[in-house]
Amino acid sequence: MFVDLRSDTVTRPCAAMREAMARAEVGDDVYGDDPTVTALEERVADMFGHEAAVFTPTGSLSNQLGLRLHVSPGGELVTDSAAHVLRAELGAAAAFSGITSRSWVAPYGVFRNADAEAIMQPDAGPYLVSTQLVCVENTHNFGGGTIQSLQELTALRDLTRSHGIGTHLDGARIWNALVATGESPREHGALFDTVSVCFSKGLGAPVGSALLGSAEAIAEARVWRKRYGAGMRQAGIVAAGALYALEHNMDRLADDHRRTHEVAVAAAQVCPDVVDPEKAPTNILPLKVSALGWDAEEFVAAARDAGVACQRVAPGVVRFVWHLDIDDAQTAHAKQVIVNLLAHKAD
Numbered sequence: 001m002f003v004d005l006r007s008d009t010v011t012r013p014c015a016a017m018r019e020a021m022a023r024a025e026v027g028d029d030v031y032g033d034d035p036t037v038t039a040l041e042e043r044v045a046d047m048f049g050h051e052a053a054v055f056t057p058t059g060s061l062s063n064q065l066g067l068r069l070h071v072s073p074g075g076e077l078v079t080d081s082a083a084h085v086l087r088a089e090l091g092a093a094a095a096f097s098g099i100t101s102r103s104w105v106a107p108y109g110v111f112r113n114a115d116a117e118a119i120m121q122p123d124a125g126p127y128l129v130s131t132q133l134v135c136v137e138n139t140h141n142f143g144g145g146t147i148q149s150l151q152e153l154t155a156l157r158d159l160t161r162s163h164g165i166g167t168h169l170d171g172a173r174i175w176n177a178l179v180a181t182g183e184s185p186r187e188h189g190a191l192f193d194t195v196s197v198c199f200s201k202g203l204g205a206p207v208g209s210a211l212l213g214s215a216e217a218i219a220e221a222r223v224w225r226k227r228y229g230a231g232m233r234q235a236g237i238v239a240a241g242a243l244y245a246l247e248h249n250m251d252r253l254a255d256d257h258r259r260t261h262e263v264a265v266a267a268a269q270v271c272p273d274v275v276d277p278e279k280a281p282t283n284i285l286p287l288k289v290s291a292l293g294w295d296a297e298e299f300v301a302a303a304r305d306a307g308v309a310c311q312r313v314a315p316g317v318v319r320f321v322w323h324l325d326i327d328d329a330q331t332a333h334a335k336q337v338i339v340n341l342l343a344h345k346a347d
């Protein structure tokens, strides 16, 4: 048995999703003629209570389109130091948009409005950089699938509005937060000027993300999407996969959360310093294997030899991510391998 838990991006479209993609009505989306892309954009914008959305090939692009709408060259965005937009988009905000960044350290990626407030510098005058955007990630990827508090996010909205600062949600895995909490997409949509969502993570579509915002903001994002070379033609083929994913793969995210929790509890039983199961509330399980003397690379190699693929994400830390191609039997196998490797070092 081989269990690939490196990421929730490794899923492959099922037969029914492929069939929906094959049957999709298409047109040239650069001319606005693709009915399937348009249907997806309208549906996802409406879900979050935003006026409009633009379909993009990746979440990095939808984030980057969002950031540049808010921040002018030389201006600043602030976020936490482990945010995907800072760590995993290869400096795109600086390279493409001339955006400078400052960050605060957020244990487990937990967002606290006070951290943003302490670092923000609205209208800093001619000597210091002015903050134009606060970016929040929900769930937080490197934090361990962390769910952000609606109360803290509401406080951020009030704070930023009073200073004329924009807000962007990196909601690549917002679906996991919504399924875990029962909160509505509209509640979250109302708290941000722009929202980026991914269809290619837990929802299991092969390709695609979207940026949501006001009609005016999204019209501008469309210009930049084309300028970046991502104006796609008969993209309805892939948009159909995203529509299928929204319809069929949302509720089952709860299964990923249940399986992640089960393995977290088993790992914590071997050694509580490896993981606090409460800190892995959705589908991402980071294990601090160094707490038992493991080198992260060695752990990854040993797990792979036993048929389980994971990833090193920080010194001494490896990550397992649950997704729709992993069932209970594969979870049981992964749990056994993880417990054996941890217990072996614990002896």
Ligand SMILES: *Cc1c(COP(=O)(O)O)cnc(C)c1O
Pocket (backbone or CB within 6 Å): 057, 058, 059, 060, 061, 063, 084, 085, 137, 140, 141, 170, 172, 173, 198, 200, 201, 209
């Ligand atoms: C995956 C991810 C993205 C987007 O990634 P792409 O690979 O560019 O689609 C953005 N933010 C977070 C938090 C992610 O996990």
